[in-house]
Amino acid sequence: MSDAPAHSVAFVRKTEIPAKAPPVAETGVLKWIKENLFSGPFNTIMTILGLLVIYYLLSGLIPWIVNGTWEGADIRECREILQGSGGGCFAVISDRWPQLLFGFQYPDYLRWRPTLAFLLLFLAVPPALFVMFLPRWTLIATAIYPFVAYWLIWGGTILAPLMSAVALIGGYMVFKTVEKGGFVKGLAAGIVSAFLILWIGGFISTAGANVLALEPVESRAMGGFMLNMILGTVCVSLSIPLGILLALGRQSKLPIVKGFCVVFIEFIRGVPLITLLFVANVVLAYFLPPQANFDLIIRVIIMITMFSAAYIAEVIRGGLAALPKGQYEAADSLGLDYPQAMRLIILPQALKISIPGIVNVAVGLFKDTTLVSVISMFDLVGMIRGPILSSTDWVGVYWELWAAACILFFIVCYGISQYSQWLERQLRTDHR
Amino acid sequence: MNKSVLLGALAATVGTAGIAYAQGSTTLAAVQERGSLNCGVTTGVPGFAEPDGDGVWQGFDVAVCRAVAAAVLGDPTAVTFVPTTGKTRFTALASGEIDMLARNTTWTFSRDTDLKFDFVGVNYYDGQGFMVPADLGVSSATELDGATVCIQTGTTTELNLADYFRVNGMSYEPVPIETGAEAVQQYLAGACDVYTTDRSALAAQRAGFETPGDHVILPEVVSKEPLGPLVRHGDSEWGDIVRWTLNALISAEELGVTQSNVEEMAAAPGDNPEINRMLGTEGELGAMVGLSADAFKNAIAAVGNYGEVFDQNIGESTAIGLARGLNAQYYDGGLIYSPPFR
Numbered sequence: 001m002s003d004a005p006a007h008s009v010a011f012v013r014k015t016e017i018p019a020k021a022p023p024v025a026e027t028g029v030l031k032w033i034k035e036n037l038f039s040g041p042f043n044t045i046m047t048i049l050g051l052l053v054i055y056y057l058l059s060g061l062i063p064w065i066v067n068g069t070w071e072g073a074d075i076r077e078c079r080e081i082l083q084g085s086g087g088g089c090f091a092v093i094s095d096r097w098p099q100l101l102f103g104f105q106y107p108d109y110l111r112w113r114p115t116l117a118f119l120l121l122f123l124a125v126p127p128a129l130f131v132m133f134l135p136r137w138t139l140i141a142t143a144i145y146p147f148v149a150y151w152l153i154w155g156g157t158i159l160a161p162l163m164s165a166v167a168l169i170g171g172y173m174v175f176k177t178v179e180k181g182g183f184v185k186g187l188a189a190g191i192v193s194a195f196l197i198l199w200i201g202g203f204i205s206t207a208g209a210n211v212l213a214l215e216p217v218e219s220r221a222m223g224g225f226m227l228n229m230i231l232g233t234v235c236v237s238l239s240i241p242l243g244i245l246l247a248l249g250r251q252s253k254l255p256i257v258k259g260f261c262v263v264f265i266e267f268i269r270g271v272p273l274i275t276l277l278f279v280a281n282v283v284l285a286y287f288l289p290p291q292a293n294f295d296l297i298i299r300v301i302i303m304i305t306m307f308s309a310a311y312i313a314e315v316i317r318g319g320l321a322a323l324p325k326g327q328y329e330a331a332d333s334l335g336l337d338y339p340q341a342m343r344l345i346i347l348p349q350a351l352k353i354s355i356p357g358i359v360n361v362a363v364g365l366f367k368d369t370t371l372v373s374v375i376s377m378f379d380l381v382g383m384i385r386g387p388i389l390s391s392t393d394w395v396g397v398y399w400e401l402w403a404a405a406c407i408l409f410f411i412v413c414y415g416i417s418q419y420s421q422w423l424e425r426q427l428r429t430d431h432r
Numbered sequence: 433m434n435k436s437v438l439l440g441a442l443a444a445t446v447g448t449a450g451i452a453y454a455q456g457s458t459t460l461a462a463v464q465e466r467g468s469l470n471c472g473v474t475t476g477v478p479g480f481a482e483p484d485g486d487g488v489w490q491g492f493d494v495a496v497c498r499a500v501a502a503a504v505l506g507d508p509t510a511v512t513f514v515p516t517t518g519k520t521r522f523t524a525l526a527s528g529e530i531d532m533l534a535r536n537t538t539w540t541f542s543r544d545t546d547l548k549f550d551f552v553g554v555n556y557y558d559g560q561g562f563m564v565p566a567d568l569g570v571s572s573a574t575e576l577d578g579a580t581v582c583i584q585t586g587t588t589t590e591l592n593l594a595d596y597f598r599v600n601g602m603s604y605e606p607v608p609i610e611t612g613a614e615a616v617q618q619y620l621a622g623a624c625d626v627y628t629t630d631r632s633a634l635a636a637q638r639a640g641f642e643t644p645g646d647h648v649i650l651p652e653v654v655s656k657e658p659l660g661p662l663v664r665h666g667d668s669e670w671g672d673i674v675r676w677t678l679n680a681l682i683s684a685e686e687l688g689v690t691q692s693n694v695e696e697m698a699a700a701p702g703d704n705p706e707i708n709r710m711l712g713t714e715g716e717l718g719a720m721v722g723l724s725a726d727a728f729k730n731a732i733a734a735v736g737n738y739g740e741v742f743d744q745n746i747g748e749s750t751a752i753g754l755a756r757g758l759n760a761q762y763y764d765g766g767l768i769y770s771p772p773f774r
Contacts, residue, residue: 076751099485103487282520376475382475385475387476387482390474391478391482392482392750392752395613396616396641398617
């Protein structure tokens, strides 16, 4: 402690100096820009080049959107309105919007039906996707939905989907009763009785063709984004269970089951989807008798489902392989039989690991549904490439339609990917 | 589809569909039993076949389908249009999925014989041409040595192009493209110097350009492209029906029968015996092909005569704006000529 008297010191600062603002170049936006964009000659050059590219893109894109017109009945009127301003002719989208969504053959006064089916999808899907938040009984909505949606979109008597549902339930009940005598025996009995009920149900629904009948619409009339949605949802929801079965079958100790699964998976994976679609469309027509009305959409659904099931099977096999062997042994040591071990211990973990892969396949599959346009089905891409781009009214329009298609697909695919990321966070039990 | 998709699929897998099937003895019987004509068309060619904003098929080829439906079934709307691509069209016809194909299809030797089809006639005489930007300064196809050429794959144009350049000792670089609309985009974007396809399609697509005047169609016609409807080998009765329906439309123009006056002319036998025979007021021509006496009258009433069909869909008053050219009646210097109705 200094013993100098206080007055002998000229000045003593008694308060703290208020903090000065840092130099402008060391704070806020400028600092960020300096550090991240202009931190060296190379980065400076890259930044300037990047800005030029962005400017070039926007200077083309913004006038195209801002000057674009939504008016006009054909491309000639559209061009008259635009007067060479470089805007897009979005009138084609407003003019053909229903065709982009439903195809050109679906009767316009019935379009409320697929729309309703689409809206119901939002009631039916959450119980399956958000199992942890909704009571289990809401799954009934998911179970009923396929039959309701089929009835709404294709029309006809309600007896037909009803009989399919009855057959499914009947088969399941037979399976449950016989299962005690053995799994395989139960499965066989269940499948046979389901077909039996279906066969009888066929007569009933033919006889009662007018019971609660909506006006029927042919499969041929399906088109537009509706067709992509139908194929996407049906094939994804069918191919996941099929893929699980194939993955398990591939690991089976039974040589025939294993052999079948390996051959199936390897064959399907070795063949491009487009060849399978050509087979569905063209080659099958040679084998089937000309009058056999084996619906084209069904053929396509079978092919796409088989294709994606093979991929999903391999994804799930990866998940199964990632589980430590101890998990299998733990299940065995608890005395669980095979179905129990799979259902309670193995699959929940394996599927969790496989989520990113499964979603990857699902998104890819959804976009692959546009391939049906090459076998002259009018999905969204088929509608654009065929009837709209080559109509007398709109020949010459191009980018506007593809932009619309991109937006529609992006919305759905981004939604799927966001859901999968959310699901991963929900299921994270963190071994990391 | 009348029955359930699910039921149908499952039934087919257990084999009941195969048992239930019994093929109609002839195409005519099958069409009449079905109550609708399965007609193969393109997935869209401006003016020739395109669904309009309401989803109704319109066009020059479509009119042939409608005429046949009117002749066979009495109803021009009783047609199930089956859109086919260049790749699926022949299998669709050969497998029996469609009863006839009216799809800008060129009549060639191998298609007629090797693929086992019967071309029943020609409804449009086309030829392959070239379109180039005007500022390229080319005035003849013989100056195209070394050019990049946009072509549609799977068509006769691809082969004709190779032939033409070989004969003239020139080289070219092909840019194969699937559909006409894409070919046009590639051409406009400068991916190729020349776009080649049938001259009718060139004209139709040029009409959709922002500045049609900046592009010229070169004078050379490098191939013969007789386009016509076709049916399967082996059912000549059905082939006759399609052939003579087309001929009825052509004869109607020659004889001055139009959509507006056909009802009046068919009401009572007139002075011209050929018109009477064609419209069924005299003789039994309809019965000879297994149709009603007024079959050809119905066809003409449904779509009009050949000239009317041409003018409504692709003629000079439409946006496509094709001149009759080779497709004028023979007495006007064209090639359109129908054998007599006798």
